[in-house]
Amino acid sequence: MPDLHxxxxxxxxxxxxxxxxxxxxxxxxxxxxxxxxATGDDVLDYxxxxxxxxxxxxxxxxxxxxxxGTDGRDVLVELRAHEQLRDLPVIILTTxxxxxxxxxxxxxxxxxxxxxxVDLAELRTKLRHxxxxxxxxxxxxxxx
Amino acid sequence: xxxSTHIATDVDVTVTNCDRxxxxxxxxxxxxxxxxxxxxAGAVVQVSANVGIFIGRESQDVLNQPCSACFVxxxxxxxxxxxxxxxxxxELNPLPLVTHSGVRVNVIGHRQEGGTxxxxxxxxxxxxxPEPQPVQRAIRALNRAATVEALQDAxxxxxxxxxxxxxxxxxxxxxxxxxxxxAEAAREGIGSFLGLxxxxxxxxxxxxxxxxxxTLRLIPTVEAETAALVPERNPLTxxxxxxxxxxxxxxxxxxxxYLKNMGVAASMSISVLDEGRLWGLIACHHYAPxxxxxxxxxxxxxxxxxxxxxxxxxxxxxxxxVAADARQHLTRLVERxxxxxxxxxxxCGMAEDKHGDEYGEEPxxxxxxxxxxxxxxxxxxEDEVCLLGQTPSSEHVYALLDWIxxxxxxxxxxxxxxxxxxxxxxxxxxPIAKDCAGMLxxxxxxxxxxxxxxxxxxxxxxxxxxxxxxxxHVEEDGTLTLHPRASFEAWQEQVTGQATAWSDADVEMAGxxxxxxxxxxxxxxxxxxxxxxDLTRSNAExxxxxxxxxxxxxxxLRGITNYAQFLIEDYADELGEDGQAKLLTIARLGQRLDTxxxxxxxxxxxxxxxxxxxxxxxxxALEESKxxxxxxxxxxxxxxxxxxxxxxxxxxxxxxxxxxxxxxxNGLKYNESEPPIIEVGSVPVARLSENQLERLPENHVxxxxxxxxxxxxxxxxxxxxGIFRRLHGRDQYGGGSGAGxxxxxxxxxxxxxxxxxxxxxxxGSTFFFSFPVAP
Numbered sequence: 024m025p026d027l028h029x030x031x032x033x034x035x036x037x038x039x040x041x042x043x044x045x046x047x048x049x050x051x052x053x054x055x056x057x058x059x060x061a062t063g064d065d066v067l068d069y070x071x072x073x074x075x076x077x078x079x080x081x082x083x084x085x086x087x088x089x090x091x092g093t094d095g096r097d098v099l100v101e102l103r104a105h106e107q108l109r110d111l112p113v114i115i116l117t118t119x120x121x122x123x124x125x126x127x128x129x130x131x132x133x134x135x136x137x138x139x140x141v142d143l144a145e146l147r148t149k150l151r152h153x154x155x156x157x158x159x160x161x162x163x164x165x166x167x
Numbered sequence: 168x169x170x171s172t173h174i175a176t177d178v179d180v181t182v183t184n185c186d187r188x189x190x191x192x193x194x195x196x197x198x199x200x201x202x203x204x205x206x207x208a209g210a211v212v213q214v215s216a217n218v219g220i221f222i223g224r225e226s227q228d229v230l231n232q233p234c235s236a237c238f239v240x241x242x243x244x245x246x247x248x249x250x251x252x253x254x255x256x257x258e259l260n261p262l263p264l265v266t267h268s269g270v271r272v273n274v275i276g277h278r279q280e281g282g283t284x285x286x287x288x289x290x291x292x293x294x295x296x297p298e299p300q301p302v303q304r305a306i307r308a309l310n311r312a313a314t315v316e317a318l319q320d321a322x323x324x325x326x327x328x329x330x331x332x333x334x335x336x337x338x339x340x341x342x343x344x345x346x347x348x349x350a351e352a353a354r355e356g357i358g359s360f361l362g363l364x365x366x367x368x369x370x371x372x373x374x375x376x377x378x379x380x381x382t383l384r385l386i387p388t389v390e391a392e393t394a395a396l397v398p399e400r401n402p403l404t405x406x407x408x409x410x411x412x413x414x415x416x417x418x419x420x421x422x423x424x425y426l427k428n429m430g431v432a433a434s435m436s437i438s439v440l441d442e443g444r445l446w447g448l449i450a451c452h453h454y455a456p457x458x459x460x461x462x463x464x465x466x467x468x469x470x471x472x473x474x475x476x477x478x479x480x481x482x483x484x485x486x487x488x489v490a491a492d493a494r495q496h497l498t499r500l501v502e503r504x505x506x507x508x509x510x511x512x513x514x515c516g517m518a519e520d521k522h523g524d525e526y527g528e529e530p531x532x533x534x535x536x537x538x539x540x541x542x543x544x545x546x547x548x549e550d551e552v553c554l555l556g557q558t559p560s561s562e563h564v565y566a567l568l569d570w571i572x573x574x575x576x577x578x579x580x581x582x583x584x585x586x587x588x589x590x591x592x593x594x595x596x597x598p599i600a601k602d603c604a605g606m607l608x609x610x611x612x613x614x615x616x617x618x619x620x621x622x623x624x625x626x627x628x629x630x631x632x633x634x635x636x637x638x639x640h641v642e643e644d645g646t647l648t649l650h651p652r653a654s655f656e657a658w659q660e661q662v663t664g665q666a667t668a669w670s671d672a673d674v675e676m677a678g679x680x681x682x683x684x685x686x687x688x689x690x691x692x693x694x695x696x697x698x699x700x701d702l703t704r705s706n707a708e709x710x711x712x713x714x715x716x717x718x719x720x721x722x723x724l725r726g727i728t729n730y731a732q733f734l735i736e737d738y739a740d741e742l743g744e745d746g747q748a749k750l751l752t753i754a755r756l757g758q759r760l761d762t763x764x765x766x767x768x769x770x771x772x773x774x775x776x777x778x779x780x781x782x783x784x785x786x787x788a789l790e791e792s793k794x795x796x797x798x799x800x801x802x803x804x805x806x807x808x809x810x811x812x813x814x815x816x817x818x819x820x821x822x823x824x825x826x827x828x829x830x831x832x833n834g835l836k837y838n839e840s841e842p843p844i845i846e847v848g849s850v851p852v853a854r855l856s857e858n859q860l861e862r863l864p865e866n867h868v869x870x871x872x873x874x875x876x877x878x879x880x881x882x883x884x885x886x887x888x889g890i891f892r893r894l895h896g897r898d899q900y901g902g903g904s905g906a907g908x909x910x911x912x913x914x915x916x917x918x919x920x921x922x923x924x925x926x927x928x929x930x931g932s933t934f935f936f937s938f939p940v941a942p
Contacts, residue, residue: 039726046733089718118718118725120768121710141725141761143732143754 028055028157033085034066034095035059035116040087040139044116047147053154063093067101074107083157088117088124096124099131114153190373192407195393196415197386199458200288204281204401204408205234209250212282212402215415217394221287223268226397234285239265246274250283261461263290273461277412281404286415288461301329302466309473315481319350322449322474327352330459330467332435332451336360339447342668343367344375346447357454369425370448379445380411382438383468386418388456389426389433393417414461426452433457435464437471441479449474486672493676496538501683510687514546514619515553535680539673541621543603548617548688558622563599570596571608572615581610582678586623589664605666607673609681611688619680621673623666706775717768721761728757766906770890773913778819782941785813785870788820789847792827796835803835803843810848814868816938822914823938827872829907830934834874837900840931846873850935859935862921867937878928887924888912911936 031053035041041059048057058081060066066084073080084102088095095117102108115128115136128136134156137149196202196215201222204213211229219225222237229236234250235243242264249259261273272287305325312318319337327335334357337350344367351361370378378384401408410416426434433453439446449471459467500513507513516534536544536555543556545564552561559567570593571583584607585591589600605623612618731753739747786809793800793807800807816823827847834845850859850869863869879887890909915922915936926932 037722037726039729040722042733043725043729089715118721119714120717120765121714124714139721139725141721141728141758143729146729 028053028154029083030056030058030081031083031085031153031157032058032060032066032069032081034061034063034090034098035085035087036061036090037087043143043146044085044150047143047150048154051147051151051154053150053157055157061091063090063095063098067093067098070102070105070108080108080111082112083153084111084113085116085153086113088115088119088128096127099128099133103131112156114156116149190419191377191409191411191416193393193410193417193419194399194407195395195417196286196410196413197417198392198394199387200286200415201394202396202413202415203229203234203237203285203287204283204403205250205285206282206403209233209235209247211237213396213398213408215394216397217392218287221268221270221272221289222266223270230397237267239267239269246285249276256283261288261290275414275461279409279412281401281406281408284408284413286413288414290460302469305329305470306473309470309477312477312481315478315485316350318474318477318481320352322470323350323352326437326449326451326467326470329470330435330451330463332433332453332457333357334360334452336450336452337439337447338365338450340445344370344372346370349447374419374422375445377411378436378438378448379440379443381413382440382471383414383435383464384416384418385414385435385459385464386423386426387433387458389423389431390456414464430454435459435467437467439471439475439478441475446475446478490672493539493672496533497676497679497683499533500535500538500680504683504687510684510691511546511548511551511553514548515544515555517553535619536621538676538680539621539670540623540667541605541607541673542624543622545618545620545622547620548611556622557602557624558620559599559602563596563602564620566596567599567606567620568608568615568618571610571618575610576614581613581681582674583608584669584674586666586668587664600664603666604664605669607669607677609677611681611684617688619677619684621677623669625664625666709775710772713768713771717764720764724757724760724764728754728761731757766910770906770910770913773822773825773910773917778822778917780817781820782815783818783820783823783938784815785823785847785849788823789813789827791824792831795824795828796832799832799835803838805835805838805843805845807831807845807847810846811851812849813847814849814870815941816868816870817941818918818938819914822918826911826914826936829911830872833907834872834876834932837895837932838874838876840875844875847871848873862923863937864919864921866940867920868940869935869937871933871935873931873933875931878930879924879926879932880928881926884924884926888922 031048033041033044035044041061045057045059058069060069066086070080086095086098090098093101095115099113099115102111102113113133115133116139117124117137118139120138125136135152137152140146140149196217198215198217201218201220202213202215203211203218206212210231211234212231214226214229216226218229218237222229224237233243233247235247237243238246246262246264249256249262256276256278260275262276263271264274265271266287271290273290275286275288277284305328308321308325309318312321323335323337326332334351334353336348336353338346339349340346346365346367346369348360348363348365351359353359396408400406426432429452431452431454433456435451435457437449437451439449449467503513504510511517514535516536534544534555535546541556543554543558545558545561546553546555547564547568552564554561554564558564575581575583584605586605587600588604588606589597592600603622604625606620608618608620610618731750735742735747735750742750789807789809799805831845831847835843848871850871855863855869859869888908888911890906911934912922915938918938920937920939922934922936924932924934
């Protein structure tokens with residue numbers, strides 16, 4: 024296991040949710056960089072800049088769906104339409120339990136669809152899926 | 168003779184023989200006048216045997232001689248000129264001439280096949296001409312009559328005044344040619360025939376035909392001799408003389424007997440025609456012989472014609488005003504039908520009429536029964552029947568509509584009517600005719616599933632006949648003698664099963680209402696389709712709204728809860744135990760609110776989302792639901808037992824799994840037994856209790872989930888299904904939102920099923936619920 028985990032990109036407009044995820048990731052032992060973007064437009068710009076500079080892409084994107092501006096659904100559609108980002112591993116972390124969202128995201132080939140729990144302990148359990156993926160380099164076992 | 172008598176007495180002799188009697192060729196004339204038939208040259212070819220009385224020469228001396236020889240020279244020349252000129256006799260009549268023997272006569276002529284017929288009537292009183300005044304007076308009286316009834320009274324009064332008959336009646340035929348006296352003017356002391364009915368056989372068909380052709384007949388005395396025509400057959404036609412247009416035509420002995428039986432000595436009748444059809448008669452009776460001279464007869468005939476015209480006019484005015492009233496009713500009904508939410512209520516007059524004022528009437532109840540004269544109405548729309556007034560039962564109405572549909576649907580008929588249901592209904596439907604005789608039905612849907620039916624009672628129920636009809640008698644010598652009834656004492660007969668016929672206006676109005684209803688119902692269907700589309704759209708919007716609302720509610724909630732926990736994590740020492748406990752309460756309340764939001768969201772989805780219909784083996788649904796409640800099942804160390812075979816139902820698999828998951832979860836949650844046991848099964852049809860059978864919808868299978876939990880008190884059996892309704896403290900039995908059973912009921916009811924609970928408090932509960940059984 025490397026000393027440092029590879030960086031994780033997290034798109035989240037709620038500062039409180041970001042804080043909860045940040046704290047929880049640290050609490051379960053995530054040591055890598057956490058790149059935080061609050062809007063869909065920001066994260067798309069970030070990927071565009073990396074591609075322009077021909078820099079390596081972070082291994083995993085954790086994406087919220089309800090975002091101001093270009094929302095998470097649109098971000099996902101744009102990524103999948105982009106030649107070089109088509110296969111970027113994406114995990115959805117959202118409040119939405121709408122079956123339409125779930126099936127939509129499944130079709131757009133996300134690794135996992137996680138709903139945000141109110142209970143902090145439950146959140147940590149779900150984040151361990153993500154961490155496991157980062158560490159193993161394998162997709163998490165199933166949708167949760 | 169024996170044989171024919173036998174046959175004759177087997178049938179209704181009076182009617183049959185009367186109908187066959189060739190009354191237009193009697194071969195005789197009434198002997199108060201004489202008749203001559205002359206050829207084109209003016210020679211006499213046929214003559215009545217009594218001619219000698221009038222001209223002083225016997226028939227043998229007159230035949231084949233110029234007819235001019237029958238009159239004094241100058242008048243003979245006048246007659247020959249009239250014959251030769253081809254003049255219109257209706258303008259010449261009567262021609263006052265003096266006969267060879269010096270008798271003053273009126274000659275009334277007409278041309279027909281077989282020569283010109285000259286009828287001679289003695290004119291001792293032929294110098295009597297009615298003054299114009301009485302005729303004008305009579306016509307003025309007819310013109311003044313404001314109503315049909317007043318007009319009827321006026322004609323009998325004026326004819327009596329003009330002719331001096333003892334009794335003048337207006338006699339009206341019904342559609343079966345029975346007659347009724349509808350107006351009468353009679354001298355005192357001879358009783359009244361007003362309102363009496365007379366059977367059609369009293370005036371047989373061939374007599375009615377003659378009455379329509381020749382509008383006035385006179386019998387000056389029933390005792391008069393008749394005079395035979397000589398020769399018997401007209402030499403020009405080789406037939407008996409057709410006397411249809413003759414004034415002297417001798418009357419059937421049956422008719423004379425009829426008059427004698429009534430005590431009548433002289434009679435006159437004037438035909439009343441309605442558009443060429445015999446409508447009735449102005450019948451005049453006198454109890455002593457009475458001769459009415461030609462001019463007076465012509466005046467009476469004129470009055471009859473004026474009456475006919477005035478009557479037709481009044482009736483049209485009346486029909487127009489009735490139609491105008493009906494049309495106004497229809498307009499009101501249509502306005503209200505278009506506005507109404509419930510068409511049946513409007514048609515049955517169950518809604519207040521707020522338009523009353525516009526028609527200058529008090530707002531009130533008003534229904535399709537007021538469109539025209541009917542005793543009851545059945546409105547059958549959208550699988551619902553509404554009865555108003557006198558109608559058959561609703562079961563009978565449905566049976567009637569089925570029967571109508573069978574006979575008329577394919578033919579495309581949308582309106583059917585009868586005035587005697589008894590005559591048309593098959594035996595199995597005969598009881599329907601007990602309540603109603605007349606029926607007028609319109610189909611509002613193509614296949615008669617929706618219809619409006621009007622009913623009429625039998626009418627009239629009692630007919631007062633002018634005397635009881637008697638059979639013909641066979642005399643001892645074997646000849647058949649017709650005896651018209653001797654007694655004209657009023658005789659009552661009960662007539663059943665016949666209603667007043669529906670008029671053209673009634674039928675038109677019903678058809679009009681039908682067109683309006685079809686249009687309104689079509690509009691409603693279109694509106695419904697539009698509303699459905701709106702509903703689908705707004706459902707989708709509501710769905711999106713529900714998710715967005717739940718997201719926006721949950722995000723701050725999560726923040727609050729998490730931050731409370733951060734505080735505990737980061738400042739445990741400073742907070743102390745009390746501070747930590749309070750922050751934990753915040754976190755717990757946040758989680759509780761989160762559960763509520765989830766339940767609301769689920770409940771709203773269950774209510775609105777379309778259900779799929781697939782075959783669902785309960786066994787599989789049960790397995791899936793056990794996975795959903797796996798955590799609780801292992802936590803409580805409970806088990807789920809299947810009792811007997813599980814059926815396959817028809818429904819939405821996901822929702823059926825939800826039902827089991829909710830019920831099993833509840834059964835485990837509210838359970839203190841060790842171990843908690845949940846039994847799942849179905850109740851075989853044969854073992855359904857009476858109560859269960861009554862509740863179970865058709866083609867449904869009854870399932871149950873039974874637990875050995877804490878049970879429910881009977882007074883809560885219904886309340887447990889209410890939303891967010893809990894029976895226990897909110898932290899007892901693992902908390903929860905209280906929406907689970909509400910969702911269960913919603914799912915079951917959306918499948919057309921029923922759900923209920925039975926319980927022995929403290930022993931456990933059994934939830935029964937039904938789903939459509941898979942075919």
